[in-house]
Amino acid sequence: MVSGASSLGLVRDELFATIEEAEASLEQFIVERNNGSLLQQAVDNLQQVRGTLNLIELTGAELLAQEVLDQATDIPAGVGNERDAQLAALSNALHVLRRYLEGLDAHRQEMPELLLPAINDLRQACKQPPLPESFFFSVRLDQARPRMVPPALDAAAKESEGRRLRQMYQVGLLGYIREQNPAASMKLMGRAMSRLDGLFANEPRGRLCWLGAAAVEALNDGQLLPRKSRKQLFSRIDRELRQMLVNGSYEPPRSLLKELLYLVALSAGRGPLAGEVRELFGITALPFTDHLLEEEYQRLSGPGKAVMRSLSSAIREELASVKDLLDLSERGTLQDDGLTSLHALLGKLSKTLAMVGLSSAGNSLANQLPVVSAWCEGAPVESEQLIALADAVLYVEGMVATLERGERVTTPRVEPEVCTFAQHQLFEARIVVLDEARAGLALAKRAITAYLESSGDRMHLSNVPFSLQAVRGGLWFLGQERAATLVGACADYIQTQMLDTDQMPAEARLEVLADALSSLEYYLEADAGLAQPSVLDLAEESVRALGQEVAA
Template sequence: MVTGATSLSMVRDELFVTMEEAEQSLEHFIAERNNGSLLQQAVESLHQVRGTLNLIELAGAELLAQEILQQATDIPAGAGAERDGQLSALSNALHVLRRYLENVEASRQEMPELLLPAINDLRQAGAQPPLPESFFFSARLDQPRPRIAASTLDSAARVEEGRRLRHMYQVGLLGFIREQSIQASLKLMARAVARLDSLFANDPRGRLCWVAAAALEAQVEGQLLARKSRKQLFSRVDRELKQLLANPQYEVPRSLLKELLYLVALADSRGPLASEVRNVFGLTPLPFTDQMLEDEYQRLSGPGQAVMRSLSTAIREELASVKDSLDLLGRGTAQPESLVTLHAQLGKLAKTLGMVGLSSAGNALQVQLPIVVSWSEGASADGDALNKLADAVLYVEGMVASLERGGRHEPRPQTQPGQEAESFASHQLTEARIVVIDEAKAGLALAKRAITAYLESNGDKMHLANVPFSLQAVRGGLWFLGQERAALLVGSCADYIQTQMLESQQMPSEQMLETLADALTSLEYFLEGGAMLRRDSESSVLDLAAESVRALGLPVAA
């Protein structure tokens, strides 16, 4: 609200002094837990802060101040280590509140959504349920869903098909929760709920599938972050799907509907489902994006991945300088003083890598230091020693790349000094496997596009001419990767296309073609996961593909 942001300047000085008093009293109490008067002083100051924010109508800031006050009031004098979490959350929340108010004063614009992470950290520390992302969002929730063509399946068949599609959703959800191939997992979930929507579109229970499909489309196209709250949201959708399949009169809870609509509004996706939902519910684009919220909150709370990426860039620049020195050594044109510089660079890099948790990379450089010292003292830089140092630098460069990507990765196995060449060779083999996987994914995507074109052209077989051959090539690639079960399932899909679509005079039903697409989508998801999928996930995904192949009437090996 403009009023709150404008009024802040009128009370700023007094408000900030009071906040500083609260922070100091709290800090002193943390050091002197038995001094209850310090805690009481902090509580009194927080009362004033909350009252002032209420007076100038800064709703988000007032809510955070209220949460801080409640938590501070809950802490007793003499609090022990069991209250450390609450005290830490209090200190962080006060820091965030101050930074937020400074930003509001500077920009004259409120963004209360920025305060939700700090509010929920406080609530978690106090064993209270978190506030939803959509807490500050509002929408009309009673808009009717436009009617579409009804499914031709009877009620029992729809429920049976619904169970298979819920399984598909669960497989994707598991990958999303574990952050394994997030985009592929979301696409699998989106396909599942979109197919469920086609089954139950004109039933009251279809409303959940319709809005959830739009939210997932928005999550994918808007590249929204995989926040914990969103994992919980889509897990809740799964639980609701179970009720939906069991109860023909099921209606989606309003709180869940609001959360899903918030994602649609946040992403401002141009996809067909999200656009339809946005129009029906009258959603307008929000004045911020998901990434903007994340960036602004990082500024409020302190350094995050941006700092790590900056550090990575600096390390890579140092590595480039090291490689230049190695090049001069290899040519025999290095000056003695350059060896001293090289030794200093390697030592500095080794320490830095250890500090950011890349201990094996740091060790790889550390063991090279005595060799560089011997070179500076007059020993000749022989080819083997130079190659080992070059291998170590390449290994470090690969490890540092994870910092620059800023993503979550499984920790690499520790490489022993002297084994950098083997590690690099293993990395090259992994790259080769990725090429095979990419080719296989391209083959499956081609098959899916061809099936869509075949359906839209009312059975023009020309669109399918090369599909069995492409799928057999995919099958061969999977055999090469040691994925025999996946290869057999791809082969079954190729056989179905050959016998039931190319050689048959009758076009399969739309339901069967969708089921075939489900099988290919599941296999595509399996490949999207690649080496990142856990073994238990692999089995689950292939079970899902096998269910679809079985639904096509084809035998499936156990």
């Protein structure tokens, strides 16, 4: 028997007509809630839809239809506003089901994962637990991992180190949940999970750390989106870590391991951990990517809403055209039609800026229109006027940068142009200093790795203390005294314990040093001053573990 997407064409017309009838009946019932016959008609149609989908074996679509049917049957006639969310979810689910089947009819490719958001919206409306992302994913979970070299630590030391690494994971997790530089947050989470994996690799409980580290690596390398379900998943891992650290016989739930393996399968990243897991579990590439799923989600449920970012990009392009025309004017090569274009661009931009709430920026350009209009009529272009117009354009560019950074402008603020321009320049300077600081920390980490791999060749570290002291100075300049002090402590440790002595520190000590530098690097990547103070607490704890004194 022909089944699946290939058989949809056989029942297409009748199926779509039945879905449309169900939608119409449900929509009418939402208006006339005392008319139970409308709801019953919708239920009858839904039963027919579900039966048809079962017959042609469209599993995902049938599951959504079953969820819709169950909830429609649960709604009594005469319901009040307390069921509005459930009725809205039902209406949306039918819309998604029809759009999904239309796409399936056109492309003949099943992708039931697309229906999970609608299914979970329905389940949430009636307070049922959501289905996991991996619901339609299959994998064997009983693959054994090759044994690793165990760490030379006793149980108490492992427990103490485990608690510190869990704190590192929590710091990264908090940044990931808040979407404060997710890439940097995941790097910190990944380091914590990898280090925990090294502690417990040969124990059953270590399986959570192993697959967790691979999933975080896949999430970061594959640039998977920070969905709510994934934030909940990694929050659940933190709770499991708490149990793991106090229970030596702990074994992670199989459902959790399946979720982690699904993320590894979904990611296109090719990191070493994820690659090892894919090979061991025989995971093949999925026929879709996370971003393709997101695009299809949008197609099914409506367009995205990143209007302000798109608008800022368009404004920047027009500002670039204005600056090109000003450059020609300064050189004396701008023709009359160029002046006309300049006037039109300034007028258009001033109106656009006013519409998005940047009234002061719009006014600054509008104030220049009479001057440009006079140029169009033959008045000479005075250098003072040209400078004033250029200043206005730079001021607007600084204001538009707030849109580019994703900051919503809720209340128009009128500020002196010179003040806002100066703030923009200060912001740009701050970015440069932070970039240099991040580069210095990254250099130090690479040098320590080379030092370790070369069995203690101090040549690799010769410039590291100087680089870290430069980072320290930059952080002092930014007013980040505590971070600067911690960077200085790391520099002192490298100088006194690695350069000024012939004895190479134990590898475990070098890992702690790397933990401190990773925490500081995360603090900077998450934008120093905006990251939570606990990041510096974590770095300070690592520095103290190295025996370095840090002022309270």
